[in-house]
Amino acid sequence: MAAPLAELAQQQTAKLVLLGEMGSGKSSLVLRYVKGQFFDYQASTVGAAFLTKTLPELNVKFEIWDTAGQERYHSLAPMYYRGAAAAIIVYDITSPDSFTRAKSWVRELQRQGNPNMIMALAGNKADLEGQRAVTVEEAQAYAAENGLFYVETSAKTSANVNELFEEIARKLPKPEAAPRPPQGGIVLSENQQQQPKKSTCC
Amino acid sequence: MNEEYDVIVLGTGLKECIISGLLSVDKKKVLHVDRNNYYGGESASLNLIQLFERFRAGAAPPPSLGPSRDYNVDMVPKFMLANGKLVRVLLHTDVVKYLEFKAVDGSYVLQKGKIHKVPANDSEALRSPLMGLFEKRRARNFFLYVQDYDESDPKTHKGLDLNRMTMAELYKHYDLTEDTQDFIGHALALHRDDAYLTQSAMPTVLRIKLYHESLFRYEGLNSPYLYPRYGLGELPQAFARLSAVYGGTYMLNQPAVEVLYENGVAVGIKNGADVARAKLVVGDPSYFPDKVRVVGKVVRAIAIMNHPIPNTDNAHSVQIILPQKQTGRKSDMYVFCCSYAHNVAAKDKWLAFVSTTMETANPEAELSAGMALLGPVEEKYIEVRDICEPLDDGTKDQAFISKGYDATTHFETTVDDVLDMYRRITGRDLDLTAKEPVTVEA
Ligand SMILES: Nc1nc2c(ncn2[C@@H]2O[C@H](COP(=O)(O)OP(=O)(O)OP(=O)(O)O)[C@@H](O)[C@H]2O)c(=O)[nH]1
Ligand SMILES: [Mg+2]
Numbered sequence: 001m002a003a004p005l006a007e008l009a010q011q012q013t014a015k016l017v018l019l020g021e022m023g024s025g026k027s028s029l030v031l032r033y034v035k036g037q038f039f040d041y042q043a044s045t046v047g048a049a050f051l052t053k054t055l056p057e058l059n060v061k062f063e064i065w066d067t068a069g070q071e072r073y074h075s076l077a078p079m080y081y082r083g084a085a086a087a088i089i090v091y092d093i094t095s096p097d098s099f100t101r102a103k104s105w106v107r108e109l110q111r112q113g114n115p116n117m118i119m120a121l122a123g124n125k126a127d128l129e130g131q132r133a134v135t136v137e138e139a140q141a142y143a144a145e146n147g148l149f150y151v152e153t154s155a156k157t158s159a160n161v162n163e164l165f166e167e168i169a170r171k172l173p174k175p176e177a178a179p180r181p182p183q184g185g186i187v188l189s190e191n192q193q194q195q196p197k198k199s200t201c202c
Numbered sequence: 203m204n205e206e207y208d209v210i211v212l213g214t215g216l217k218e219c220i221i222s223g224l225l226s227v228d229k230k231k232v233l234h235v236d237r238n239n240y241y242g243g244e245s246a247s248l249n250l251i252q253l254f255e256r257f258r259a260g261a262a263p264p265p266s267l268g269p270s271r272d273y274n275v276d277m278v279p280k281f282m283l284a285n286g287k288l289v290r291v292l293l294h295t296d297v298v299k300y301l302e303f304k305a306v307d308g309s310y311v312l313q314k315g316k317i318h319k320v321p322a323n324d325s326e327a328l329r330s331p332l333m334g335l336f337e338k339r340r341a342r343n344f345f346l347y348v349q350d351y352d353e354s355d356p357k358t359h360k361g362l363d364l365n366r367m368t369m370a371e372l373y374k375h376y377d378l379t380e381d382t383q384d385f386i387g388h389a390l391a392l393h394r395d396d397a398y399l400t401q402s403a404m405p406t407v408l409r410i411k412l413y414h415e416s417l418f419r420y421e422g423l424n425s426p427y428l429y430p431r432y433g434l435g436e437l438p439q440a441f442a443r444l445s446a447v448y449g450g451t452y453m454l455n456q457p458a459v460e461v462l463y464e465n466g467v468a469v470g471i472k473n474g475a476d477v478a479r480a481k482l483v484v485g486d487p488s489y490f491p492d493k494v495r496v497v498g499k500v501v502r503a504i505a506i507m508n509h510p511i512p513n514t515d516n517a518h519s520v521q522i523i524l525p526q527k528q529t530g531r532k533s534d535m536y537v538f539c540c541s542y543a544h545n546v547a548a549k550d551k552w553l554a555f556v557s558t559t560m561e562t563a564n565p566e567a568e569l570s571a572g573m574a575l576l577g578p579v580e581e582k583y584i585e586v587r588d589i590c591e592p593l594d595d596g597t598k599d600q601a602f603i604s605k606g607y608d609a610t611t612h613f614e615t616t617v618d619d620v621l622d623m624y625r626r627i628t629g630r631d632l633d634l635t636a637k638e639p640v641t642v643e644a
Contacts, residue, residue, distance in 0.1 A: 049446075068446035069446050070442075072451065073453040075453055075455075112271050
């Protein structure tokens, strides 16, 4: 059944982007969260780099953007994180390089991103404790310094995955206070075509 | 990158990005490379720092202009017709979901030294000083004819053969004055000069229909135009994303990249010591200097202002058309204006662009009629650009080259060129009615 109009009007659509080194587990986190799946050999993200998930309790609809592999040669388009309400910066706790890359993403977002963007730092692959190379203390200190919400996750065991996304949803500014009401925005669609009106003006 | 690809695309301008998006969806293995460290090539939107690097090398933007990142200054200013071909391509590919559009507030036209709003509804038309009362009645009959005209329904032709009669004859049939003809031909049919008068009436009638359909395509439009938030540079990025989603590989910031030829045939690219091979190479003219020729020059001024253009009802976005006759020139001049409302400038700033096809050796003076409409400006940059076209169609040398962006105000010819390239590359037409599903809804 179609949602009543009032409900739709209150629902907040929030663009959420994932950033981080290749192989840190961005796609796996999204797949775990949206579909409850995990693959040991997650293929490169083809054909589905844009997923949506609605959280009815919080009245939020996430539009989740995945990097679509443009990260490989550091050629991610700025439009990717433009207008994003939230960003999850992912690193792999077994890879110090991925932590360095995460920090450079935080700097980039601080410089170029939306100033009200909610940023979360996710130390992923927490199930691989034996191979840990980035300590909780180090990441926590960095997150605190930069005002990031920090959590360790595992897309494999699903530990903290729902918590990560739900905490972001809770931190989103309420719709009234939202920084960008899409005033005068136009939704392009095929079926919105009106009957061409009769007019003699042109 | 030392791999074998189906297609290598050079330059991330809008045309190249649409091509690489379409080919990736067609399951071609695409490598897309740009010499710059930003997307968009010739059709990029620059922030203030990039703008100053280009026009004021060595100088830093004054703090009065606000933060650099708030700016997205189009290098090829255009608006999208709401029912035009670009909108159809955006819907066909579902790229539309990566973008946000807002209406353009108004379209204006210069007549006898003053600018007037092109009416967007009947009541505006009634009040408009563009035509006298009797002329309005005659024009009304003409517009009703055009709107009813349906190529496949001879009843609507009313005995006129638009393929055989010229546009001048059709105007005469409806007894329209020269000012009205000027208004229709340039502000509605969007012709750049008067050559259309002696050509068949059909294409002009179709253009007027397109204008009208665009005006009524979405609720609440006051002009037939749309413009994306954050500037036109979002368009190539959105198509590049489509390509990447389908496995396309992107490499920016490769200043040394060049086409690799063997026996005169493009076989890939060279990038320093690296070589990547492909069945064919696609790109903008700047990557193929020996295979293109200059067909025209466009002169363009970019201005940053702290006010809207005077006499536009404080519009945040407008187009003003200066028909050639009104300025004593051979081609029309165009003014575009957008503000922070479309997220292309810092708070309380407006961007204005004045452009025309260059006709003399003194380009800046050529723009004076358009510049005079702007009022005081804080910053002004002038640029002359060559418009290049490929010498060949690519079938012999596997080098498929786009045309430079022409002086038109919209994207119809841009998409025509893309569709033509697509046909030359794949041997078939793009079916814009078939929609590819891209979204995954969970
Ligand atoms: N053990 C373990 N492996 C994981 C976890 N998350 C992801 N992986 C594995 O790490 C590899 C890379 O994961 P992806 O999700 O493809 O990483 P990505 O960040 O999307 O990578 P790119 O799309 O290439 O940038 C895959 O083999 C996953 O199975 C996790 O939490 N634990
Ligand atoms: Mg991925």
